[in-house]
Structure formats: structure tokens, C-alpha cells
Amino acid sequence: MMLIAQIFIAFFILFVVSSIVIRGKKRVEKVVAALELKSIPASVKTQFGVVASRSYMKAWRRYWAVVILGSIAAYIGFQVYATSQASSADLSQWFLFTLVTYSIVLLTLIISTSFLVGTAFQHEALRRFLAQQKGQANLKKARVILTPRYGELGVSVFSIAAVIGSLASGAGIIAVLFMASQTAIECARSSKCI
Amino acid sequence: MHINPYLRTLWMIARPRTLLLISLQGILGYVFLTNKIPNVLDSVFAILCIIFAYMHAVAVNDISDEEVDKLNKKFLEQDNDRPLLDKTLTTKQLWVLLYCIGVAWIAVSVFISWAALFATIILIALNFIYSLPPIRLSSRGLLAQLSLPIMYVVYPLFLAVELAGRINVNYLLLVICLYIAFVGRLFLKDIRDEKGDAEAGKLTFVVRHGVKLTLLWATICICAGIIGLGCIIFSRTNSIIPLLAAIAASAGVIFVGKVCYSQELLSRKLLDVAIIGRLVSAIVFISLLTVGLSYEPIEMWQVVLLQVFAIIIFAFGVVTLQEEKNTQLKYDK
Numbered sequence: 001m002m003l004i005a006q007i008f009i010a011f012f013i014l015f016v017v018s019s020i021v022i023r024g025k026k027r028v029e030k031v032v033a034a035l036e037l038k039s040i041p042a043s044v045k046t047q048f049g050v051v052a053s054r055s056y057m058k059a060w061r062r063y064w065a066v067v068i069l070g071s072i073a074a075y076i077g078f079q080v081y082a083t084s085q086a087s088s089a090d091l092s093q094w095f096l097f098t099l100v101t102y103s104i105v106l107l108t109l110i111i112s113t114s115f116l117v118g119t120a121f122q123h124e125a126l127r128r129f130l131a132q133q134k135g136q137a138n139l140k141k142a143r144v145i146l147t148p149r150y151g152e153l154g155v156s157v158f159s160i161a162a163v164i165g166s167l168a169s170g171a172g173i174i175a176v177l178f179m180a181s182q183t184a185i186e187c188a189r190s191s192k193c194i
Numbered sequence: 195m196h197i198n199p200y201l202r203t204l205w206m207i208a209r210p211r212t213l214l215l216i217s218l219q220g221i222l223g224y225v226f227l228t229n230k231i232p233n234v235l236d237s238v239f240a241i242l243c244i245i246f247a248y249m250h251a252v253a254v255n256d257i258s259d260e261e262v263d264k265l266n267k268k269f270l271e272q273d274n275d276r277p278l279l280d281k282t283l284t285t286k287q288l289w290v291l292l293y294c295i296g297v298a299w300i301a302v303s304v305f306i307s308w309a310a311l312f313a314t315i316i317l318i319a320l321n322f323i324y325s326l327p328p329i330r331l332s333s334r335g336l337l338a339q340l341s342l343p344i345m346y347v348v349y350p351l352f353l354a355v356e357l358a359g360r361i362n363v364n365y366l367l368l369v370i371c372l373y374i375a376f377v378g379r380l381f382l383k384d385i386r387d388e389k390g391d392a393e394a395g396k397l398t399f400v401v402r403h404g405v406k407l408t409l410l411w412a413t414i415c416i417c418a419g420i421i422g423l424g425c426i427i428f429s430r431t432n433s434i435i436p437l438l439a440a441i442a443a444s445a446g447v448i449f450v451g452k453v454c455y456s457q458e459l460l461s462r463k464l465l466d467v468a469i470i471g472r473l474v475s476a477i478v479f480i481s482l483l484t485v486g487l488s489y490e491p492i493e494m495w496q497v498v499l500l501q502v503f504a505i506i507i508f509a510f511g512v513v514t515l516q517e518e519k520n521t522q523l524k525y526d527k
Binding site for chain 2: 143144152155159169178181182184
């Protein structure tokens, strides 16, 4: 049962994290598309693409460094703590406790870093672009697209907490509904997707 | 013949997010009747029927509205989900695909029941009547709002009855409330295309009666639908949370509706429309969660906590849109 729960959570992490990263990438693509609509010289557009992709690669490396180091540190920390407490406690209880706590901490870490780094690279790209192209074009739309939305982070963190909570309370099937909630929220983004 | 454009089109017209939203209503109906979440293997034919039904409706609509969609694209950037506009398929090819989907839909519904087959044939006819001349319900104002939920709400809930093999009065009330709430949502869907529809002569409700009346009717229907839903869930589960959430969401819908009316820019109007959509989705989701949890052997505090989590998740969904509005305002100054 525990193994199934772990697989469940792992898939969910994969889904949430990838959706956040894809969302970040899509925003940059939208900015490029928005720039296409303006009368901006081709060289300027190319320049933006180059700056964005360099910043993206840099951010991606930093993101994985934080995730890997954070995971190792959190794992060691919890193991040391659990072992120090286990002598007088029920080991299986501690296993469950460390698994759940470790998962929550790790997931929060992964999502937070991916969100922050994702938006950071977009901002960095925009900042450099604007610095190079002062007065070149009206970039309002690009700024709106790239501004971070903390509500998205809230949705992801609480969805994960709810999925883990459902599994921990034994209502595994309810976890599936919480996984679907993200999609239900996203769906009501455009009026066509009623 | 290249298969890839056809697969790409199938993905485009399936619009998986909307499909999931429609399916959630079917699941709510099934759980309401049987006290359990449907087994995927048992409900595979019903799931396929919902998928084919939606793809069929979208394909017919894309064919009939090709010119209107071109006009609407002039006024507003659209998502890349129209196979004819981005030339993934030609009109003739989409017709072929449409017939294939129709045949597959009929074949799958036979495996559910004869009643399901009968419903499928009626819905195929409705899809054509809705989108194509001479009747073309989509350009006949209120008739569009009243007919579309038959596909989006009544059909999935009908399939739930077929799977469950039972029905009761409370269930019929549930269907009515979801239907009314969905009618309310559908009033809002054409605000985005108002200019293009008017130019193309497509007389949707908003083109005929203006934004004010559209928002008014949307608000009335949504509030009635979701509060009614909250009451039904309360009578079924004794949980007051969905009803309280529905009352709060109704207040939110009224407030956002007023704000939406006062907005000048279409982009901001659409963000308000999206907020209202998320509030309705929230109540449907919380209702489903509450009915599902009422049959799980878990403690009351855990049930309440998960309900609160659901409310927080959707509240953050609304906050996201508000943040986008604030950003737009900031850069407009």
C-alpha cells in the first residue's frame, strides 16, 4: 500500500513540476509570439530569443542543483532525526512519519524552486532585453505575461498537501480527485473552455 | 494519407481539460447514486462516449463556424485549437473525421445499453442542429444556452444512471441544478467573440441583448444552480460546507459580474469571466469531494480538512487571475 502511495505521489510530483516548467516555457513562447505582432525588427526578436534561451539554460542548471542538493540534505537530516528517535518508538510509525514529512518538505522545495527559478529566468531575459532595446517597442504585453503569479504556487502546494493528506487518511481515491482539481482550475481560464 | 494531422486534430478537438470538467459531473452523478467512485474498467465505454460526444460537437462547430472563427481571430488572439484555421486539416478531411467519430460513438454506446444508443443518435442530431443551418441553434440566442448543457451535463449524468442502474428524485434535482448552473456559464462563453459574431451575423445571446443582460442572466442562473447544488449535497451528506461555499461563491459571482460589466477592455472582461467560471468549478468539485468523502471510512476532522483544502486550492486559482488583472492595471498606468 505504501509503495502504491509513493508511486502515486511520485507521478503527481512529475505532473505538477512538469506543468509548472512547461507553463514557464510557454510564457516565454507567448512573449515571443506577442513580439511578432509588433513591428519590431527581426534582429531584435532574434536577440530576445537568444537572451531567453541562455537565461533558461542557466536557470535550469541552478534549479537541478538546488533540487539535488536539497533532496540529499533533507534526506540525511530526516534520517538522522528519525534514527535518534526510533529507539523507543515504533519503527513503522517513524517510517510513515519521515516519508510523509520528507515528501511534503521535498515537494514544497521542488515546486518553490522551479517556480521561482522559472520566473527568474524570464525576468532576467526581459530585463536584459529591455536594457538593450530602450524605447524600441511597446512591451506591455510581454511584461504582463512574464509577471509571476503566486496563486499558481498556492494551487500546486495545496494540491500536493491534499493528495498526501488523502492518501495518509486512507481515502486514496480522493487523491485522484485532487489531482484532477488542477486541470479543472486551468480549464476555466478561457471562456471557450467552459 | 498522413495519419499525424488526424491525430493532432483529434487531440485539438478533444480539449482534454474541458473533457475532464464534463467527466467530473458524470462522476458526481455516479457517486451520488451508488455511494462509490466508478471503477475505470466498468466505466470505460461511458468515458469513451463522453470523449466522442465532445469531439463530435467540437468538430461540427469548427466546420460550421470556420468563417466566424476567422473573423474572431482578428479581434482576439485565440488558442491554437482550431484545425481548420491553422490548416491542420481541410474541411473535407474534417468531415471524414467527423463521420468516423460518429460511427465510433454509436458503436461504443451499443455496449452500454439500447437507451444509450438512442441518446447518442439524438445527440448526433442535436450537434448538427446546434451548429448547422437551417436551424443553427448557436445563433438563436437563448436556445443555444438551453441546448448545449444537454451535451455537457445531461448526457454524462444520463450515462451515470445507465452505469448505476438506478435513479431517484434527489438525483433529478441534482441534474436540474447542474443544468441551470451550466446554462449560466454558457451565457458568458460568447462575450469573447461578441465583435466577430456580430460582424459575421451570428446572433448569439450577447449580440442580441448586450453584455448587461447577459451578465445578469448568467449571475441569476449560476447563483440559483450552485446554491441549489449546495442544498442537495447538504440533504444527502449533512455537510454544510458545500452550501456555505456555494453562498460565498454566489456573492463572489455577483461582485465579479458587476466588476466585469464596468470593465472597458475585453481582456479584463475575460479575466472576470474566467473568475466566475472557476467559482462554479469550485462548487462542483467541492460537492463531488463531499459526496465521495461521505462514504470513506475516515474521521470527520479529516473530511473537513480536505474540504477546506479544496476551497483553498480553488481560492488560489481565483487569486491567480486577480494577480493577472492587477498586473494589467499596473502596466496600463
